Amino acid sequence: MFLRQASSSSRRFLPLIQKTSSSSSTSSSSLCTGMMGQTQKVNFSTQLRGCLGNKGPTVIDTSGVMDLPDRKSPSDILRSLQEKVDAVKKEAKLGGGLERIEKQHQKGKLTARERIDLLLDEGSFREYDAFVRHRCTDFGMEKDRPAGDGVVTGHGTINGRLVFVFSQDFTVFGGSLSETHAQKICKIMDKAMEVGAPVIGINDSGGARIQEGVASLAGYAEVFQRNVNASGVIPQISLICGPCAGGAVYSPAMTDFIFMVRNTSYMFVTGPDVVHSVTRETVTSEQLGGATTHTQVSGVAHRAFDNDIELIRFTREFINLLPSSNRDNAQSRLLTPTDPVDRKDYSLDHAIPADTNAPYNMLTGVIKPIVDDHEFFEIMPDYAKNIITGFARMNGETVAIIANQPCELAGVLDINSSVKAARFVRFANAFNIPIVTFVDVPGFLPGTAQEYGGIIRHGAKLLFAYAEATVPKITVITRKAYGGAYDVMSSKHLRGDYNYAWATANIAVMGPEGAVKIIKGIEGENQKEREDYYRSKFATPLLAAERGFLDDVIKPHETRQRIIEDLEVLRTKKKENPQKKLANIPL
Known part of the structure; x- marks a missing residue:
């Protein structure tokens, strides 16, 4: 413990002199004798002044002075303090x-x-x-x-x-x-x-x-x-x-x-x-x-x-996992990596079910096999479980991960998940932490409860957070990316740095089930055939890749290495939003 030492200089303490007289019953007086032989009792506090006023010699009673206690030494005083x-x-x-x-x-x-x-x-x-x-x-x-x-x-x-x-x-x-x-x-x-x-x-x-x-x-x-x-x-x-x-x-x-x-x-x-x-x-x-x-x-x-x-x-x-301040850069948070950059986990190639509506666990099946040492620090794991937020390391560098969770409400976006993810994205952006997003989202949750609760306003928070983020942003679409939710989840259109898709990705305005009911002239004898045709024609990653909305369609087991390489490229990224006092996020 830091102790502030007392000053070594000591104070002088003047002793209080006790006035005693064997011939007087009071100890607060002394005797002054004048020329006329008269003896006066004078208060000790004024005796010098009083005696100087007399013409005769002054006698001061000093009996008891030698009985004073010894003065304390400086070391004793310091010890007492x-x-x-x-x-x-x-x-x-x-x-x-x-x-x-x-x-x-x-x-x-x-x-x-x-x-x-x-x-x-x-x-x-x-x-x-x-x-x-x-x-x-x-x-x-x-x-x-x-x-x-x-x-x-x-x-x-x-x-x-x-x-x-x-x-x-x-x-x-x-x-x-x-x-x-x-x-x-x-x-x-x-x-x-x-x-x-x-x-x-x-x-x-x-x-x-x-x-x-x-x-x-x-x-x-x-x-x-x-x-x-x-x-x-x-x-x-x-x-x-x-x-x-x-x-x-x-x-x-x-x-x-x-x-x-x-x-x-x-x-x-x-x-x-x-x-x-x-x-x-x-x-x-x-x-x-x-x-x-x-x-x-x-x-x-x-x-x-x-x-x-x-x-x-x-x-x-x-x-x-956290920086000390917003002045820290990614380099200052690097740890010596213990997991090879080029480690390939081939279980990822089978993580997505053949049935596009079948659930799977994004956390255990996709995220953990990709990050360093399969370690993931989840934030808010028990709230709005249809979206995952948390921190991990990629080649020793801290990254913020946001992902839809298909085994909870099919990974749909709703009020709570939008607010949860928006807050997390803004923290990562404030502290220069790269953002990695895994997408499997069928859209926003419909219903009067969501509309009355303000899903438009709350959903806009996540869109706003991604759009204003200037840190490195890498996105991987594993399966569904439908409608407005595709845009919201860190799409290329929100200035994503690198956007990838697996071959299993379905990117479209809406799912096949809804599309075939609206679009006329889709080939097929029955509902299933028409859905399959729509899926093969419009819901593949190739269409988005043709338009430059995806940077590449990659194999799942290559995902870890690609993300790490991109993080290295983006380490010196500098991007600023237009000058303003503050942004008016739809709270």
Whole structure:
């Protein structure tokens, strides 16, 4: 820990002289004798002035002076000061005390400091502002001013990489946010932006500190402003390890990734009691805002884990895939590849079923055989499963992968999948991560629920995200690419750099089933023959390749090598969008 050493210069301490006299009952007086032989009792604080006013000799009683204690040496003074410093640091480390720490453990939760110790490389954490105390004097708060004020802040390393971290301490005022609590968080966020390093926030808080009133709300707003300022500049990751309620939820909501713990972490704007009082609904905290709710239903959170330890271990691995800031380039994220560039997985040649409507697993059957070491870090695996988003490495380089999932709703695009993928594409573009897209999409999901829910607006988000992305974009069409969904999924028309198709690809305005009902004069004696004719004539990759909408039709087992070679070519790609203040994405 960095300790600021006290100055070596020592102060001079003037001893207080005790005035005693064997002939007087008071110790605060002395005797002055004048020429007339009169004896006067003079207060010690004014005796010199008084004596100078007499004409006779002055007699000052100095009895007891030799009994003064020895002066402290500079080393003793420094030792005393250091002991005080150490005492405050010890107080800060204890948080709310041993009893509250034990209660935290009984809930299956680690403490704020235990989480940091597990997250960061051993011995790398450097804490700041452990001496900070709140300034509230209302409601008797001046009598309880714990060191650190309920949040631990500082920086350290994860696998040797610098990160900044704050961890809220539920044992201190329930982790509630005060003015000084917020100032500590803002301080490390500002520094993280200055040096270009990720921020990891560990949330375990009951919300605003009510005793501080609007000062606490102002603290939240200061944190929110920094979340916005840091967006697209440095990666922001939120680990929800306990309650996160009220205004507190909006800070994680504006970060890049949110990871939660099942059964111990909750996120909601209003809790179960308020919900019941207003709507008469009866709901538990887990049902209202638990990890399962937010990873499967609302889409607020990206991953859920069984306990703090699993969550933190995943975060340590996950951070390796991300850049430190938007100033990083692809070269700075390269790892020594362990998987040969020219590795060919011939199982890919049989991944697509002969029946064009038969489902298959895009993740296990296509993506994993192509990426380095078959390793894929999926983001939001339990939400909008009809589209896959996640990170992998190709020849040691981090890539963002988006893919339709044919075994979930046939891989169709709907509201949730469009929003999920759009957000992911924008993150990749902000941090210079190449985008690889695997396409098997029959179109957008029809129905009144989708139309009333705004599928036009939400679908446009994904289209917008791909179109504005200037990072390397490589697309592989494995089977279906129908209608407007073909355009949306990183087509050549949205400035895709390299667009490929397998021989199994079907690219058309719509599927054969619908086309033969609309187009007259299609050859064939029956429905099946007419569909086959349409498929062979209009739904092949050759037609798109003839028009230059595909760069090549490749063999599936060659896909890995082609993508890696293209990434190497595109490493120095420079493309900018027209100058503007900002783009008005259809939110």
